[in-house]
Structure formats: C-alpha cells, structure tokens
Amino acid sequence: MRLLLVEDEPEMAAAIITVLSKHGNIVDHVPTIEQGREALKEGVHEAVLLDRQLPDGDGMSLLSDMRRTGDTTPVIILTAHDTSKDRVTGLDEGADDYIGKPFVAEELLARIRAAARRASNYASNIVSEGNLSMDISTLQVLVGGTNLDLPRREALALQILIRRSGRTVMRPSLEEAVYGFADEIQSNALDSHISRLRKRLADAGAEAMIHTIRGVGYMLKGAE
Incomplete structure (x- = not known):
C-alpha cells in the first residue's frame, strides 16, 4: 500500500x-x-x-x-x-x-x-487469478500453493495488477503504486521491474501472464 x-x-x-x-x-x-x-x-x-x-x-x-x-x-x-x-x-x-x-x-x-x-470493500485480503494468489495486505504471493518471494517493488506492482486483473493498468497508476514522492524514477525502471516480475511468475508456473499494452500500460490476465 x-x-x-x-x-x-x-x-x-x-x-x-x-x-x-x-x-x-x-x-x-x-x-x-x-x-x-x-x-x-x-x-x-x-x-x-x-x-x-x-x-x-x-x-x-x-x-x-x-x-x-x-x-x-x-x-x-x-x-x-x-x-x-x-x-x-x-x-x-x-x-x-x-x-x-x-x-x-x-x-x-x-x-x-x-x-x-x-x-x-474486500471481504478477504486474498485475490486470485488462476493458480496465482496474493494477500494484498501482507504482499504474500502463492503459485499453486507454493510461496513465491518477490522484491518489494515487484510485489507492489503485482498488487495493483492482480487487483485489476483483466483490465489495463496505466503506467502512471503503476508508477504511483510502486514509487514514493522521494524516489528518483529512471525512464525504464518500471519496465525492468515488470520484466523481472513476468519472468518470476513464468518460472514459478503461474497460470497468469502480464501483457504489455503498448504505449499504455500492462494487464494481468489468466491463461486461456
């Protein structure tokens, strides 16, 4: 948060x-x-x-x-x-x-x-997409019931993506969720975090993928 x-x-x-x-x-x-x-x-x-x-x-x-x-x-x-x-x-x-x-x-x-x-209005802290689930209050991530440790910024990015699963999250919204007022943001920093997060999810066997909406933002979507 x-x-x-x-x-x-x-x-x-x-x-x-x-x-x-x-x-x-x-x-x-x-x-x-x-x-x-x-x-x-x-x-x-x-x-x-x-x-x-x-x-x-x-x-x-x-x-x-x-x-x-x-x-x-x-x-x-x-x-x-x-x-x-x-x-x-x-x-x-x-x-x-x-x-x-x-x-x-x-x-x-x-x-x-x-x-x-x-x-x-969340009745539960747990939000899921396929076999990927996240406790949005503690940032604990599970893939198929197995814990997946994520660096803080990647976890914060996943938090907003999974809460808006199936919808495009604009780059400014992601940057606001991941970086504080005092943080210096490099031009490609967000893309690097998303790239590493996408690879970690794929390596862990997550049934959800992060799609790039070119020029707009990103979307987390379950496997079809």
Whole structure:
C-alpha cells in the first residue's frame, strides 16, 4: 500500500516509516497540515496516518477538510491526545481509527489493513487469478500453493495488477503504486521491474501472464 504519514516529530516518523516499509508499504512523509493537503491532491494514497499536534495546527482540521470535500481516504489518527473524549471526537469527525502513542507496531499494521480493506470493500485480503494468489495486505504471493518471494517493488506492482486483473493498468497508476514522492524514477525502471516480475511468475508456473499494452500500460490476465 502507499500511505501518507503526517507527523512532525522526526524520530517518531522515522520509526513508523521503518516499520511500514519492512512490511512492503510505500510511505510518503510530510510534517505539516499544509503539506498534507498538497500531498492529498495527488490522490494516490490508500490510507493516511495523521498526528494531531502539528506545527501549523491540530491535524483534525486536515481530517475535517478531507471529509467536507468528499475525500473518503481512510484516516488513522496517531496521537498522544488519547483520552476517551479525544477518541470520540476524532471518530465523530470522520476518522476510521484512533490510536494513542506509544503503540504496538503489529497493531498499527493490522489496523491499517482493516481500514484499507473496509474502504476497498474486500471481504478477504486474498485475490486470485488462476493458480496465482496474493494477500494484498501482507504482499504474500502463492503459485499453486507454493510461496513465491518477490522484491518489494515487484510485489507492489503485482498488487495493483492482480487487483485489476483483466483490465489495463496505466503506467502512471503503476508508477504511483510502486514509487514514493522521494524516489528518483529512471525512464525504464518500471519496465525492468515488470520484466523481472513476468519472468518470476513464468518460472514459478503461474497460470497468469502480464501483457504489455503498448504505449499504455500492462494487464494481468489468466491463461486461456
């Protein structure tokens, strides 16, 4: 998943990014409400992790703006403001979850998965095409029941392809899913990732192929 973290404390932000990145997520980090607003205009994030005490105000104002403008991106509040009243206020304002600091990393990961699952209306985390299946929350890939280890960027590419199986995924959408704001993208980087992913799937005996839609993007499709 691609996540937006709005957190001004450098050490806390670094710790959160480390945890989330280890589990296959791309994390875009900004330290202020205003930068959060700008980041959200990109429309590429599957969830927002939002602190309340920020240099330019209460993070709740960003949440209020999102909901007022119809932005339904899941928002999880991460804050030291963790009284019962604070939680009630946050949830009433439209937060999908509210977690007090400090928090347990595994619980945060589980809550992010749950929020994203609710937003995408997936009853299950498992998406399949032929004998290829993927847990889209953990990025675990199975081919015929056998685990297939994929590098993170290839797994992120497969995540969006399998979720849109049978449909063309445009290059910009794939790049947004695979690369963060801070990543420098070489002109042929995406093609290289897709080429290696295609070979790994073929070598593992996957009954699904990645087709190139020339000049447009890629499509994952089951064998006919």
